[in-house]
Amino acid sequence: MIGLTLLACAVVYFGLLAYFFFIYDWLYPDAPPYDDSWRLGDAVMLGLLLGIAILAALLFGWRLARPMIVPLKSVAAAARRLAEGDFSARADLPPRTFKEAGDLVADFNQMAERLQRAEAELSYSNSAIAHELRTPLTILRGRLQGLLDGVFEPSPELYGRLIEHVDDLSGIVEELRTLALGNAGQLDLQYARLDLAQEAEAALGGIDHQLAAAGITVSRSLASVAIRGDRARLRQAMIAVLDNCRRYAPQASVHVETAVTGDFAVFRCIDTGPGLSAESRTHAFERFWRADDSRGRSLGGSGLGLPIVRTIARAHGGEALLLPPDGPGLGVEIRLPRQI
Secondary structure, three states, X not given: OHHHHHHHHHHHHHHHHHHHHHHHHHHOOOOOOOOOOXXXXXXXXXXXXXXXXXXXXXXXXXXXXXXXXXXHHHHHHHHHHHHOOOOOOOOOOOOOOOHHHHHHHHHHHHHHHHHHHHHHHHHHHHHHXXXXXXXXXXXXXXXXXXXXXXXXXOOHHHHHHHHHHHHHHHHHHHHHHHHHHHHOOOOOOOEEEEEHHHHHHHXXXXXXXXXXXXXXXXXXXXXXXXXXXXXXXXXXXXXHHHHHHHHHOOOOEEEEEEEEEOOEEEEEEEEOOOOOOHHHXXXXXXXXXXXXXXXXXXXXXXXXXXXXXXXXXXXXXXXEEEOOOOOOOOEEEEEEEOOO
């Protein structure tokens, strides 16, 4: 706008100077000096100068507007494609554009990329959920159909196995609910003052029989650390980490410790099992991911354990991460802010 205004003013100012100092004497050679009467030629010249100034401003403004209009049209077209369900739509950034228009295109493309990733993740999650639920449902239906047809004899052992499959289904549904609430920022936490060492000891006590049955020996180094958190959710996260050791590191040694690192209280669980490859470590917290898909399913893993651990940690304002590899095994750390 400043450029347009200066251009118009310059055209009028220098045009009037040229008219009165050069063109006026040529048009009116017999006019007396210092004649201040208004002539028709003066009005025509002033109108001509204003017309030229306006035309120059229009042309200059059109050239200035193009670098802004073209990106806006590109963003609008890509937005319409997104609204129609094409999440691969991206806006084009023309050369020599304004910084603000370039920032708009970059932000829009980043948003579209996130939407595309979210859509892909949703599709994958839906197929994975259907796959995870299909196995226990198929088993349940087969057993119940066998009971109905008289193929199986009713027995406490059979009913116990059926109840286990129902518990597996309930566990998967609860895990999915926890993940959904965490992703939406709606995970309800009941805060209380806790000792992280006592909660770790309670989590170990709740799963010690399963760890012993898997041939796992546990060592402890539990330092008292006061925090504020949801007791049930934190125990759920700790048990998920320990259960991950039970499933994928049988006959191993597991070291559990609580400590203080900077402003964070930490829970660490380190096993001497097979561990994960460098590529697998990048996917460890993805939903329904397993390092060995067939082995994980045969052991009953849903691929939701570590994602739930991270969801609960982040809901507390902390983080869950894998420790840098130091020999065989896998180390998982839960960091929680020390808010007393």
